[in-house]
Amino acid sequence: MAINNWLREIIEKVKPQIGVVEETFYGSNAKTALQMGHARGAILLTLSQANVECAEYSARSIKQSVVGNGSASKEQVEYMVKNILNVKELPGEHASDALAAAICHANHGDFGL
Numbered sequence: 001m002a003i004n005n006w007l008r009e010i011i012e013k014v015k016p017q018i019g020v021v022e023e024t025f026y027g028s029n030a031k032t033a034l035q036m037g038h039a040r041g042a043i044l045l046t047l048s049q050a051n052v053e054c055a056e057y058s059a060r061s062i063k064q065s066v067v068g069n070g071s072a073s074k075e076q077v078e079y080m081v082k083n084i085l086n087v088k089e090l091p092g093e094h095a096s097d098a099l100a101a102a103i104c105h106a107n108h109g110d111f112g113l
Contacts, residue, residue, distance in 0.1 A: 003042040011050045019047045020101040023058045057104050062097075065104035 021043060024036075047054045060070035066080050078096035082088065084103055090096050 003039055004046050007043060007046045008050065011046070011052060016052055018053045018055060018105070019043070020055045020057065020105045022062065022097070022101060023056045025059055055105050055108075057101060062100050062104040065107045066100045 021040060024040065025033075044054060057065075063072040063077055064070040066072075066084065067076050069076070072080075074096070077100050078090065081096045081099045081103065082090065085099065090099065
């Protein structure tokens with residue numbers, strides 16, 4: 001419920017037209033994969049209930065779009081996000097991942113207009 005409530009508050013405040021999420025990935029740690037699946041499910045449900053369109057991209061596609069290399073490291077993604085957005089710092093540990101997904105969607109240019 002925490003993710004749902006948190007995301008609802010953001011949606012009500014910001015009124016986004018689209019949400020961008022990373023596609024499910026398969027890792028070797030079953031516990032982590034299950035937790036990520038629960039969080040992703042809560043996000044997708046909340047976006048759907050709020051009638052916010054959702055786009056999904058693989059981690060590889062996001063990295064390719066931002067860094068030019070689908071195997072880029074987290075540090076490389078963060079570096080490029082800062083450069084693309086012309087900022088010195090990002091507002092939190094996972095901000096570069098979220099912003100990279102948004103940049104990827106913007107690079108695809110499919111806004112339904």
